[in-house]
Amino acid sequence: MTATAPPEPALLDAPAAAPRDPAAFEALYRAHYRHVYAVTLRMTCDVSRAEDLTQEVFVRVWQKLPTFRGDSALSTWIHTVAVRTTLQNMRSESRREARVTTTDDPARYAAEARRAMPETAVDLERAIAALPSGARSVLLLHDVNGYRYHEIAEMLGVSLGTVKSQLNRARRLMMEALER
């Protein structure tokens, strides 16, 4: 048998380059934006940044939707895009600012969290906002969003041990804050 490559279907990439309809995408946006906003708001504790990131997430969803193969539920896939986009933004932001950030005003964030999610526990939101951003990310990913240690380690590019120690520290700080 010869090793000649089979002819490549010339139009294989044609659908991806075809025009798409933003009006149809709006239905998808309306169905999922509230979950995306909750992720970006809690991770950044910053309303305007969370709104920018929500838009950014849906731009990426728009770009990457042709590659979605249905291996997971669409909502799970969009959630993962939201988490990864936010983490990437936080990484580049902290590099730019060269410091580990906590939110400037946990009380202001807690008020916004209550406006966005009226049924939320404000004392928890305030304590989350007061955490250092690294510990906050790990706590939110594990205890709120249900990711496992190994998934978080992969997303953050750190070791399993780092994830566990950050999580334990975040929980300790939370418990101290809630006792006050």
Added chain:
Amino acid sequence: MHLSDDDLHDYAGGELSPRRMAEAAAHLEACDACRAAAAPLMALTARLAALPRAGDTAADLWPALHTRLAEEERSAQVPVARVISLDERRTRRMMPAWAAHAAAAAVVFTLGFGGGRLSGTGDAAAMLVAADTVATAVEAAARVQRAGTEYVAAVAQFVAFARGGDSLAAARGRQATLAACYGASRELTRLRADDTSAVRLFRTAATALHGPAHAAPPPPPVF
């Protein structure tokens, strides 16, 4: 022996193996000190897990997002010319009739089933409206697209086998192609018969193969 601090955290977060979870639960049942140490941790993780996971923005973000998507789409539509190498042109000229037919079939199925990707990205607005939910439509489109991709891969494999002059391998390749074709067709027939996007896919495929005169949709395949 008491549970370590790490064990307590792993237990509270559900990160122990089923066997270790059962052991830790039994220990906590019997040990007052560990139960007292675990209580605030358990309460915290339970409260965090119960936090709402959806929130409303203060203003509607869609108008600004819509503008950004329109810009994205405009920049994505810049045509890219593909340079065909001399070798590739020579290969095309020398392609036997059966290989050309196989390649044409691949193109048809790429257009037809690859169209699922269009549905997923919003081109087939009619399909999105007809589906129960947006998620259902997009997931269905992804299944159709995957079936189409598998078909195209099988055709390519068949062509490679046949070129090798090994008739047994070619027969196996043909079998794989037919199986993939069956799978792809089955996915497509899940679409409603009057679904305008499905009709459009057939018409696009027929136009590509036979020209506009044969663009009327064929009857759905029967298995």
